[in-house]
Amino acid sequence: MASNSELPVAIIGAGPVGLAAAAQCASYGLSAVILERGPQVAQSLRAWGHVRVFSPWSLIIDRAARKLLGTTGWQTPDEDALPTGAEIVSDYLEPLASHPAIAPHIRYGRAVMAVTRHIADGPFSLRHRGADGAEKNLMARAVIDASGTWDCPNPMGIDGNLVPGEAALSGKIAYGLPDVAGMLRGQYVSKHTLVIGSGHSAMNIVLALLQVQKDAPETRVSWGLRHDNFEKLLGGGLNDQLPARGELGLAAKRAITSGALRLLAPLEVYKVSAAPDDQLRLDVMLKGRAMEILADRVVVSTGFRPDLSLLQDLHLSLDPVVEAPTKLAPMIDPRLHSCGTVPPHGVVELQHPETGFFIAGSKSYGRAPTFLMATGYEQVRSIVAELAGDHLAARQVQLVLPETGVCKGAQDVAGETASEGCCGGPAPTGVVACCVADATAKKAGKDGCGCDSAPVAKTCCG
Helix, strand or coil, rough: CCCCCHEEEECCCHHHHHHHHHHEEEHHHCCEEECCCCCCCCHHHHHCCCCCCCHHHHCCCCCCHHHHHCCCCCCCCCCCCCEEEHHHHHHHHHHCCCCCCCHEEEECCCCCEEEECCCCCCEEEEECCCCCEEEEEEEEEEECCCCCCCCCCCCCCCCCCCCCCCCCCCHEEEEECCCCCCCCCCHCCCCCEEEEEEHHHHHHHHHHHHHHHHHHCEEEEEEEEECCCHHHCCCCCCCCCCCCHHHHHHHHHHHHHHCCEEEECEEEEEEEEEEEECEEEEEEECEEEEEEEEECEEECCEEEEECCCHHHCCCCCCCCCCECCCCHHHHHHHCCCCCCCCCCCCCCHHHHCCCEECCCHHHHHHCCEEEEEEHHHHHHHHHHHHHHCCCHHHCCCCECCCCCCCCCCCECCCCCCCCCCCCCCCCCCCCCCCCCCCCCHHHHCCCCCCCCCCCCCHHHHH
């Protein structure tokens, strides 16, 4: 059997973060194998290809990937443009996956069933099933799970569980970000749809349904929120450093004010049953009162959760509520941290007792809804640097995230009210938030934090 050092790094998922991890491995000369469950790159992202993202291209392209693509004659998209999910795939991820440094290492149609380790400090074994149903094992020196959370949407129940009747009537219930104004328009036009969810995904769906309503006025839209914090829902508006995200909240406010949609808050659904005329009857609590709502369709956009079943034989350290790595959880826990920025984090915060295993990307955030691609790129840069033995670089974690403009009453993990520069408004231009977790890296840094004289955003990083 090959020694650990001769084995590849296994990357689960060929989405944006998984491919960024592969690009980082290529930059360090590390052998890598990428296992992608779908028949092509970025299978999950394709499912929401109709959605235009908030972030411009400048925040979507990983640095190592950009460097690789620069050797191929690849045309960089307009840095300020806002792409759709489909454009991210066609204009960035497909060319990256086709690069000679990455293409030979991707295995498509390989669904990972289990990640195990038979002996301490021995190699990992990834049990995976191919499209033909045959099961195989891949041995690896380290594992980066960047499989995301798309396949595990949260159900309708406010307690995180299916409500009675939800599974039986699933044919009229959609989850995540269905293309309600495009391919699936026929299911929603001239119907009454209840959208459940309090985030930007739910807001996107509501606004798309209102576009359908313009052409078919009999189309009705109701929006159920689990809280009644109206201002938090609307976002930062003009204070948001991602203008498209801010405009989304302003557009939702205009729709509510105009009466184009019915706002139901706070709403708790506790039962779903069939009703006459092929409708759904939802037994709910609305503002503390029991009542019924009739709808033709329901879209549940209440976030996602990580699928941890393939990792059940590993020794992990996860927060029991957020389901994120224990050290990362307080930085992203939405109960504590409603700030648009997230403290920089990398290999130190993502480590588990199972040495050499890491969860990266949106899956690392567990149930927290605040993940951005740029965060995942910095995660895998730090992880791969550690695997390559470049421990100082692994701890020089740098990250700048656009402010949402919403941080009223936000608290950091120490319970202190977040101050100006983190949540109270746009961050100063050019500031690079830098957190270094160990004293060794601090001693090596030129400014005491290992960032080569980059200013430290002490509000977020301590």
